[in-house]
Amino acid sequence: MASYERRKVTLKSSDGEEFLVEEAVAMESRMIRYMIWDGLAGDVIELPGVKGKFLSMIIDFCKKRVAWAAGGDGTLEGLKSDFVKVDLGTLIHLSAASFCLKTNDLVDLTSQTLANRIQGKTIDEICRALNPEE
Amino acid sequence: MTLSDDCLISIFQKLQSRHDRNAFGLTCRHWHHIQNISRRSLNLHFSYETTTYQSYVRYLPALLNRFSHLSSISIAGCTELPDSALFGLKNLKISLRSLSLSCCFKITDDGLAHVAMHCSRLVSLTLYRCTITDLALQNIANFCKLLENLNLSYCTDITDRGICALSTGCRLLHVLVLSCCSYVTGSGLKGCSQTLEYIEAECCMFTNEGLLQAVSGGGLKYLNLSNSRCSMNIDVLAPMLVSRLRFLNLRLCRFISNESVVTISKSCPLLEEWSVAVCHEIGVLGWEAIGLNCCGLKVLHVNRCRNLCDRGLQSLREGCGRLGVLYMNGCNGVSPLGVELFRLRRQDVEIRSEELLSIGPGIFDFFV
Numbered sequence: 001m002a003s004y005e006r007r008k009v010t011l012k013s014s015d016g017e018e019f020l021v022e023e024a025v026a027m028e029s030r031m032i033r034y035m036i037w038d039g040l041a042g043d044v045i046e047l048p049g050v051k052g053k054f055l056s057m058i059i060d061f062c063k064k065r066v067a068w069a070a071g072g073d074g075t076l077e078g079l080k081s082d083f084v085k086v087d088l089g090t091l092i093h094l095s096a097a098s099f100c101l102k103t104n105d106l107v108d109l110t111s112q113t114l115a116n117r118i119q120g121k122t123i124d125e126i127c128r129a130l131n132p133e134e
Numbered sequence: 135m136t137l138s139d140d141c142l143i144s145i146f147q148k149l150q151s152r153h154d155r156n157a158f159g160l161t162c163r164h165w166h167h168i169q170n171i172s173r174r175s176l177n178l179h180f181s182y183e184t185t186t187y188q189s190y191v192r193y194l195p196a197l198l199n200r201f202s203h204l205s206s207i208s209i210a211g212c213t214e215l216p217d218s219a220l221f222g223l224k225n226l227k228i229s230l231r232s233l234s235l236s237c238c239f240k241i242t243d244d245g246l247a248h249v250a251m252h253c254s255r256l257v258s259l260t261l262y263r264c265t266i267t268d269l270a271l272q273n274i275a276n277f278c279k280l281l282e283n284l285n286l287s288y289c290t291d292i293t294d295r296g297i298c299a300l301s302t303g304c305r306l307l308h309v310l311v312l313s314c315c316s317y318v319t320g321s322g323l324k325g326c327s328q329t330l331e332y333i334e335a336e337c338c339m340f341t342n343e344g345l346l347q348a349v350s351g352g353g354l355k356y357l358n359l360s361n362s363r364c365s366m367n368i369d370v371l372a373p374m375l376v377s378r379l380r381f382l383n384l385r386l387c388r389f390i391s392n393e394s395v396v397t398i399s400k401s402c403p404l405l406e407e408w409s410v411a412v413c414h415e416i417g418v419l420g421w422e423a424i425g426l427n428c429c430g431l432k433v434l435h436v437n438r439c440r441n442l443c444d445r446g447l448q449s450l451r452e453g454c455g456r457l458g459v460l461y462m463n464g465c466n467g468v469s470p471l472g473v474e475l476f477r478l479r480r481q482d483v484e485i486r487s488e489e490l491l492s493i494g495p496g497i498f499d500f501f502v
Contacts (some may be wrong), residue, residue: 118145
């Protein structure tokens with residue numbers, strides 16, 4: 001099998017943090033994928049909607065997902081459930097970031113997890129948990 | 135941290151129970167708005183309480199304003215609903231795909247004109263027992279170019295002129311229900327598109343000419359001419375144009391002759407289900423033709439056929455290799471011995487005694 005140089009791209013978060021990742025990992029995000037395909041991406045892709053802390057968690061998931069798809073250990077379900085083992089505040093930020101980046105699995109996963117947290121609660125409990133008016 | 139609208143919609147759609155959805159909507163005004171724009175259908179059902187209909191009339195404009203992304207609306211039994219109540223549909227011009235108005239007697243051509251002009255993306259439209267005329271059909275034909283399913287049953291004021299407008303204007307028409315439209319002869323179907331696959335014309339006045347035009351599109355799969363109020367001569371059916379026919383309902387067409395049956399049996403190789411219940415004119419020649427030619431027939435209805443005798447039943451028994459069900463009762467010309475012979479020799483065929491009014495696929499499933 002011929003080897004080829006795996007292209008890398010830098011993702012820059014809203015608070016200036018930079019992450020060097022393989023193109024295959026970055027393309028888990030549909031937004032970044034279309035930017036690359038349309039030739040609109042330079043070496044550094046700026047993501048003003050996502051903070052560094054959450055971008056790193058998402059990049060981490062994408063790396064593991066790509067590795068799993070290539071025949072690695074573990075299950076996708078396991079990866080997903082690990083990803084959402086966070087507190088509610090972080091989950092909300094991750095959800096917003098997933099929507100921004102349009103990472104398919106994460107959009108569904110975070111929405112479903114948040115829906116699960118709302119299930120069966122009273123209006124007050126939902127307000128306290130998710131603070132809709134903030 | 136505020137979640138984007140897309141995010142909130144995605145979360146809302148994953149809430150399964152009514153309680154959760156209502157709780158979501160009651161947290162704050164913005165989330166209430168998300169709940170409103172997520173609603174896709176509005177069903178105002180028939181009710182035994184007459185006061186219900188008064189509240190339909192009163193609240194419909196507000197409901198149409200609140201739920202701005204409805205794709206399906208159904209209003210049934212609201213006989214006092216005025217044309218003005220439909221003006222709110224203007225807001226739904228992008229999203230509305232399906233509209234059903236059953237027994238809304240006060241809706242006139244004006245109301246329908248408004249609907250047609252503003253809801254040009256309609257795919258399904260039901261106007262059961264509405265007092266509309268050809269003018270409404272003309273407007274629908276002019277504006278609703280994406281219309282596929284149209285139910286005009288009991289719209290007794292429409293004529294072939296209106297149907298003609300539909301045939302010309304709605305080129306994606308797929309299912310057309312004309313049951314009990316007493317003045318429709320079928321000639322208006324001239325030049326109808328090949329996409330027209332299902333025609334319900336129970337209790338209509340289809341003439342020979344009308345029948346020719348009905349099949350002129352060449353795509354017809356299902357035809358219901360039961361209880362026809364006019365005698366037709368089916369010999370005129372050009373064989374090529376009915377070659378795709380799979381379901382044919384001629385129940386209570388008492389005048390259907392042997393010649394017609396022979397023609398149909400030879401021209402429709404794909405015929406799967408055929409009802410000739412109460413077709414008294416069919417004799418031995420007709421039954422022989424069915425037995426010989428209808429190789430793909432799976433279901434046959436011969437209830438109450440006066441001229442089905444043992445000889446005819448034998449022809450069916452010895453032919454129709456794919457027959458799975460035979461609906462037969464009240465055929466006095468058939469002896470118990472004849473039936474027993476059939477049962478013995480054709481154990482692959484189930485004999486049932488019910489007389490079914492309708493056959494084939496559920497037409498109204500298309501209107502969902």
